[in-house]
Amino acid sequence: MKLNKILIIEDEKPNADRLKRLLLKLRPHAEIVSVEDSIISAVNWLENNAAPDMIMMDVRLADGLSFEIFNKFDIRSPVIFTTAYDEYAVQAFKYNSIDYLLKPIEEEELELALRRYETFIETVPFVGTAIEGLLNYIQPKDYRKRFLIPHRDGYKTVLSEDVLYFYTELGISKAMLNTGSVENVPQTLEELEKQLDPKFFFRANRQFIIHIDSVKQIFNHFNGKLKLELRKQPEIEVVVSREKASAFKSWLDY
Numbered sequence: 001m002k003l004n005k006i007l008i009i010e011d012e013k014p015n016a017d018r019l020k021r022l023l024l025k026l027r028p029h030a031e032i033v034s035v036e037d038s039i040i041s042a043v044n045w046l047e048n049n050a051a052p053d054m055i056m057m058d059v060r061l062a063d064g065l066s067f068e069i070f071n072k073f074d075i076r077s078p079v080i081f082t083t084a085y086d087e088y089a090v091q092a093f094k095y096n097s098i099d100y101l102l103k104p105i106e107e108e109e110l111e112l113a114l115r116r117y118e119t120f121i122e123t124v125p126f127v128g129t130a131i132e133g134l135l136n137y138i139q140p141k142d143y144r145k146r147f148l149i150p151h152r153d154g155y156k157t158v159l160s161e162d163v164l165y166f167y168t169e170l171g172i173s174k175a176m177l178n179t180g181s182v183e184n185v186p187q188t189l190e191e192l193e194k195q196l197d198p199k200f201f202f203r204a205n206r207q208f209i210i211h212i213d214s215v216k217q218i219f220n221h222f223n224g225k226l227k228l229e230l231r232k233q234p235e236i237e238v239v240v241s242r243e244k245a246s247a248f249k250s251w252l253d254y
Contacts, residue, residue: 003030003117007045007052009069010082011037011062015103019056019082022110038063043072051076054098054117059083078120080113119250143197147175149183158183161200164214164230165238166192167207178232202251204228208238215252 006023010016016035023030033052036042038061046069055077057066069075084103098120099113147158163175168189175183187195193203203209210230217229224242226249240248 003027003053003114005031005033005050005052005054007033007042007055007077008035009037009042009055009061009066010035010058011060012058013037015058015082019105022105022107023056026107026111026114037061039066039068039072042066042069046073046075053077055079057081059085078117080117119247144192144195147183147185149185160196161211163211164232165208165210165236166201167209176233180232198251202248204238204240204244204248210238212252218249218252 008016008019010019016037020032020035023032033049034045036045040063042061055075057069057079059066059081060083066081079097080099080101081097082101082103082105098117101109101113143160145160147160148155149158158175158177162177162179164178165176166185166189167174167176173185173187173189173192175185177183185192189203189206189209192209193201196209200212201209202212210228214230214233215228216231216234219227219229221227221239224245226240226245228238228240230236230238
C-alpha cells in the first residue's frame with residue numbers, strides 16, 4: 001500500500017518546508033494534503049477532510065502540545081511525531097505513534113520511519129480503523145490459540161501452533177496440520193487473518209494464510225513475486241504477490 005496523502009502539523013515554516021522537501025524526495029508519489037500550524041487549525045482540518053494516510057506531527061505548537069489534538073478529535077491515521085525535545089518520547093508512544101524523530105530530522109532517519117509505516121500497513125491486521133490496528137501493533141491483543149472442531153459424536157481441539165497453513169477450497173476454509181491431516185474450520189480467511197497472531201501467521205494471498213515455521217524455501221518468481229516451498233508439503237505452490245513481497249520478507253526475517 002502506497003503512502004499517498006500526508007498531513008503535516010508544524011508551526012515553524014522553515015521546518016515544515018524542509019519536511020515537505022524530504023518527504024517528496026523520498027516518496028515522490030505522495031501528496032502533502034495540508035500544513036497546519038496549531039491545535040485549533042489541525043482539529044478544524046481533521047474535522048472537515050478525509051483522514052490522511054499518515055500525519056507528521058510536531059509536539060510543541062504555538063497554542064500548546066499537539067497531544068491535545070487527540071483529546072479533541074478521534075485521529076484515525078498513524079502518526080510520526082517530530083520535536084526538538086526528547087522529553088516527550090514516552091508520552092508520544094502513549095498516543096500510538098509509529099515513530100518519534102528528533103529535529104533536525106535527517107533524511108536517513110525519515111526514510112527508516114517511512115519504511116516502518118509501510119511495514120506496519122502491510123503486516124498489521126486492521127480492525128475497522130488504522131488507529132485500532134496501531135493499538136494492536138503496540139499493545140498486542142489475545143490472539144486465537146485453539147479451535148473447537150466437530151469430531152464424530154462430539155468435538156476436539158486443534159491448536160493454532162499445530163497448523164502449517166490455512167487455505168480455501170470450494171469456499172470452505174481448511175487447516176493443514178503438521179501431522180498431515182486436514183480439518184475444516186468455520187471461519188473465513190478474512191476472519192482468521194484478524195484472529196491469528198501476525199507474528200506467526202501471514203496472509204500470503206487470497207487462498208493461503210501460512211505459519212512462519214511452515215516456510216522451507218523462498219524462490220524469486222516473475223514480476224517481483226515470490227514462490228514458497230512449504231515444509232511437509234512440497235507439492236503445494238504458494239505465491240506471494242509483488243505488493244506483499246517486501247512485507248513478507250521483513251516478517252520472515254524478524
